[in-house]
Amino acid sequence: MTIHTPVEANERVYPMPKVPAIAICLDGCEPEYLDKAIADGLMPTLKRMRETGTDRLAHSVIPSFTNPNNLSIATGRPPIVHGICGNYLIDPDSGEEVMMNDVRFLRAPTVFKQFYDAGAKVAIVTAKDKLRALLGAGLKFDDDRAKCFSAEKSDTSTQAEHGQEKASAWLGMAQPEVYSAELSEFVFAAGVKLLKEWKPDVMYLTTTDYVQHKYAPDQAEAKAFYEMFDKYLTELDAMGAAIVVTADHGMKPKHHADGSPSVVYVQDLVDEWLGKDAARVILPITDPYVVHHGALGSFATCYLPEDADRSDIIGKLKATAGITHVLTKEEAIKRFELPGDRIGDIVMVSGENICIGTSEDRHDLAALNEPLRSHGGLTEQEVPFIVNRVIDLGTAPELRNFDAFFYATTAAAQ
Numbered sequence: 428m429t430i431h432t433p434v435e436a437n438e439r440v441y442p443m444p445k446v447p448a449i450a451i452c453l454d455g456c457e458p459e460y461l462d463k464a465i466a467d468g469l470m471p472t473l474k475r476m477r478e479t480g481t482d483r484l485a486h487s488v489i490p491s492f493t494n495p496n497n498l499s500i501a502t503g504r505p506p507i508v509h510g511i512c513g514n515y516l517i518d519p520d521s522g523e524e525v526m527m528n529d530v531r532f533l534r535a536p537t538v539f540k541q542f543y544d545a546g547a548k549v550a551i552v553t554a555k556d557k558l559r560a561l562l563g564a565g566l567k568f569d570d571d572r573a574k575c576f577s578a579e580k581s582d583t584s585t586q587a588e589h590g591q592e593k594a595s596a597w598l599g600m601a602q603p604e605v606y607s608a609e610l611s612e613f614v615f616a617a618g619v620k621l622l623k624e625w626k627p628d629v630m631y632l633t634t635t636d637y638v639q640h641k642y643a644p645d646q647a648e649a650k651a652f653y654e655m656f657d658k659y660l661t662e663l664d665a666m667g668a669a670i671v672v673t674a675d676h677g678m679k680p681k682h683h684a685d686g687s688p689s690v691v692y693v694q695d696l697v698d699e700w701l702g703k704d705a706a707r708v709i710l711p712i713t714d715p716y717v718v719h720h721g722a723l724g725s726f727a728t729c730y731l732p733e734d735a736d737r738s739d740i741i742g743k744l745k746a747t748a749g750i751t752h753v754l755t756k757e758e759a760i761k762r763f764e765l766p767g768d769r770i771g772d773i774v775m776v777s778g779e780n781i782c783i784g785t786s787e788d789r790h791d792l793a794a795l796n797e798p799l800r801s802h803g804g805l806t807e808q809e810v811p812f813i814v815n816r817v818i819d820l821g822t823a824p825e826l827r828n829f830d831a832f833f834y835a836t837t838a839a840a841q
């Protein structure tokens with residue numbers, strides 16, 4: 428790489444890296460997962476990074492869901508800038524509920540596109556395909572300077588669309604089952620091979636939280652996952668890259684002592700207060716992959732009918748057990764930096780051990796095989812932020828997970 432001009436993206440300036448700059452987003456990595464695995468001696472490289480590099484906690488964006496945080500990491504900015512505030516929204520033009528994983532919903536260029544446009548080589552590997560199009564927005568694959576593929580669809584990736592023909596065959600790893608730890612392992616293995624053979628300037632590796640939804644930090648399956656990650660991290664670190672390890676959100680148990688899910692069904696409540704279906708409760712965690720969380724998280728937004736008394740409903744929600752924060756749309760835009768046209772009249776967050784549902788009969792809880800663990804609220808906002816170099820994080824009041832590429836490129840430019 429001979430280009431040394433800094434790159435600008437969304438009003439932030441990123442230095443051009445001298446060694447590969449890598450950010451790794453460990454999906455659902457509640458900090459306790461790392462503490463437990465390190466305590467058992469299963470993560471020697473991450474332990475060393477913590478001791479000799481930079482070790483901090485950062486805040487994710489709210490809602491503490493996967494897509495808003497991945498796009499914040501990819502753009503370096505909160506959802507009010509990039510527009511992606513969930514998996515799911517009510518389209519203000521049509522009134523229809525639509526998935527937000529289409530590129531047309533993205534309002535800001537990614538850091539990857541800006542680096543690519545400046546002449547750098549960029550690689551993105553995601554576990555689930557739902558993120559691929561958004562993360563790869565604006566990249567071109569005709570000059571072998573960009574790669575963006577998913578583990579989930581690695582059998583069918585092409586040079587023209589993903590920068591990599593049949594990624595599974597290239598890697599020598601079968602396309603993993605979508606609900607598996609291997610889906611994330613594929614991402615790490617691909618990252619190691621790319622760094623070794625293709626040498627990207629900027630690389631983003633983002634996993635799936637299948638393991639974290641299922642297993643608590645002290646369970647063997649969770650520890651085995653982080654032990655596996657550390658082996659790949661060791662290889663990435665040994666090749667001289669500057670690496671930031673962070674997460675999109677944490678993960679908390681949200682079930683009763685008997686293992687049944689702990690849920691407050693808000694659509695049922697507003698139906699009672701305003702009449703059936705007068706208001707609409709939207710759970711932006713909803714996506715086609717509901718098996719591990721039953722579409723239950725700790726964040727919801729509610730659209731009210733025009734004649735509703737908003738402050739009355741807010742008062743009632745505030746008095747509801749399990750709901751910890753109820754904000755007007757205007758307050759939510761300000762406090763959580765959310766795009767106002769993609770949230771309802773009210774935003775609410777539930778507590779550490781309880782989820783928000785719509786109507787009890789609309790959630791398929793039989794699909795949950797383990798006691799529910801989920802995320803979305805303020806209690807899942809704290810995530811690791813670990814760098815394999817000593818970097819000056821300054822006295823910035825709040826470190827954010829979406830500062831990952833700023834500090835990865837800063838460390839890589841030293």
Ligand SMILES: [Zn+2]
Pocket residue numbers: 454455492493494636675676
């Ligand atoms: Zn996630």
